Amino acid sequence: MTPVEESAPLVLVVDDVDHGREIFAEYLEYRGFRVATAADGLEALEKAFELRPDVILMDLSLPGIDGWEATRRLKLDERTRAIPIIALTAHALASAHDKAREVGCNAVVTKPCLPKDLELEVRRQLEARATEGSGAQP
């Protein structure tokens, strides 16, 4: 395991499925990101407000507050509005993707997704945010 630098970008991985969280968290840490996880919508909101991650990977089908609702709230909140949110979903239908973009997701990634492809998307979002203003690169 590569030691994680304090300045590395923090990625909040939200997924109610344990192995889903584990695969992406493990790979992103392996690739040098700081990773926090949340298993449901409420936790995701708490962690987001508390940690102010650089990117959020948001699974959409969550117990309680689902991913769409959580994204909507984060995008409405002043503190978290600027954080890029990448929706992660096993829904392949266009309607699910459109709905995700409507509530404010910056990108939508369909599962199954190879960890390295996900990493590419995370880096793309970080770069986009960096060009807009502040942000850190791992």
Place this chain on the structure above:
Amino acid sequence: MGSRAKLALVEALMAEQEARPCAVLALRWLERHGGLKRGLCAVVDHESGRLTGLCGIGVSSAGVDAFSLDLADRAHPLVVALGGGEPVAFHDSGQSRRRAFETPLGNTAFHAIPLGNPKEELGLGLLLATGLDDGPVSDDVLWATEMLGVRLAALWYRRIQMDERRHKRERSWLFSIINAVTDPILLTDADGRILVANTGAERLLTAGEDKREGWRRAVALNNMLFSASLFTNTAERGPTRRELLLVDPSEGQDLLFEVLSAPVAIRLGENGVVSVLRNVTDLRRATEEIEENYRRLRVAEAATRAERDRLDLILNSVLDPILVTDPAGNIMRMNPPAERMFTFPSGKRNVEVERRVRTNDAVFTSFVSNLYAGQSRQWRRTLSLTDPQTGAIVPVEAISGKVVSKHGEETAAVTILHDLTEAEEKARLYEQVKRHSDELKERVREATAELAEQNELLRRQAFQLEQASAMKSQFLANVSHELRTPLNAIMGYTHLMLEGVSGEMTRPQNEKLTRIDANARHLLAVINDLLDITRIESGKMPVQIERVLLHELIDEVMTEVEPVIAGTRLQVTRVLSPDLPEIETDRQKVKQIVLNLLSNALKFTPEGSVDIRLEPDDQSGQISIAVSDTGIGIAEDNQKTIFEAFEQANSSYARRHGGTGLGLSICRRLAHLLDGRITLVSRLGEGSTFTLFLPSKPRNA
């Protein structure tokens, strides 16, 4: 000479009342007492202005009558003698000295003695006598002629007096007569002066001083008009007839006269004109009225004729038989439909037809006589007639009405026969139709109820189907979702291990992980294809039509397959027609189809070449995108099923190349979605050509 003889003559003369016997008495007396041998008494006729013979002795009566002497011949010795007052002796003319005039007394000497007292009755007449002594005529002769003259003068005087009285009386009568004639009558002289006018004429043409100005002026005007008319129609032209407009002096209105004029002699050598004026004012008015009445009569007659023609036209246009009968029941008029029933047809005689006509006539006559027998003006019965031609029974409703004149006289009856055959038939048909209609209504009602039930059922089924379809889609979505989640884990962990996140792998471990990865990818492709098919079939595949430049699209496809091509030794050629038009279609779906066809070609061609050719198809007006290869080809048997789901010509080969068996099926469905189609030409072992035809614009775009 004794005084007794003279007294006898005087007494005889006084006793005689006529001129001629007096003259005869005097002549006889002179014969006896004066020596007269032959004598002629001639008297002056004032009317004719001649001296004519009255009687004679020793002279033939023809000679007396023939004696006539014009008094205007003043040089005549006898005329001179008549005016002289003294007896004149004419000597015997002898053979040598013939007299210039002749007398009934011949050539012997004679005396011409004026009659009457020469001082008083001058020019009364002459006595011509022979046998008197030569020398002065004796006193006795003179006395006798004087006596005769006196007596004749007395007789003439009395005669004249009587004549005058008679003339007066006659004149009075004449005036009474002409005055009794109301028509104005006038006698005018040659200068137009009125000589005689009856009261009718006077009323128009004369006006006394007592008449008012208007009257006098009217009279003056009438005179002028009348004179003018006289002058334009002179008396010499014989009887004339003309019209003259005068004014009634008393009332001032115009009077029209017919003037009949005839010339008359009013005195010797002078003609006048008698005019009778007939007032034709009323006659003219009457004539005009008669003309007007005649004209009105003509108009009325024409109107009546027109009315009658119209009536005929109406009668003839009515299809029901109509008959007009007189009170005796004789048919006076009928229209053609009636003629058909009640008259013998022209042409060849037909006993049967005539019998039927007679029967009809009898039925009708009976009906009409009932009408006249009754008091009511209307009569209505149903009769049974027979069609003369066909013999068919014709039930008719006979409606008869009496025609009554203003004076309440029944002049005729009009009967209309209304054929009930049709009505009865109609009633029957109506019943039938009604029954059918009722049946139909019942059936419709039943069918409607059934339909409603079916509808409800269908509605429910549709609802259920919709639900089922929705459930199926949801189910597939859920299946997809549930398959993807574990697949994500499988692929994720495999990836982590292959990436060495969990430490280095041995070579065999690495190989096996690669297999896991390949199978997971295959499974993902199958899941994606299944989802595509489901979406197309449920109509949920979104289609986005836009303008597409096909050569750009082909560039993109080539870029994507470039890594695949690089891994083969195949020669890949692109042929793009220069006149390739821009088309409207779903860019993503066309790309998916072409990518699929090209991938297949690359997969199933071990060696050789793959061509992609784009050109407009002149025949269909579409664009063709053909992908040809020199690959394994497809057997004819398989060519039909190749587009069906989960079909692949060589499953093992396909599996080896990671195909899902759904690709062509999806391609065909997508092509249909874009109103296009995909054709296949292939020969086993020699290669295949898949061609996508696309319209320049989808029908529903």
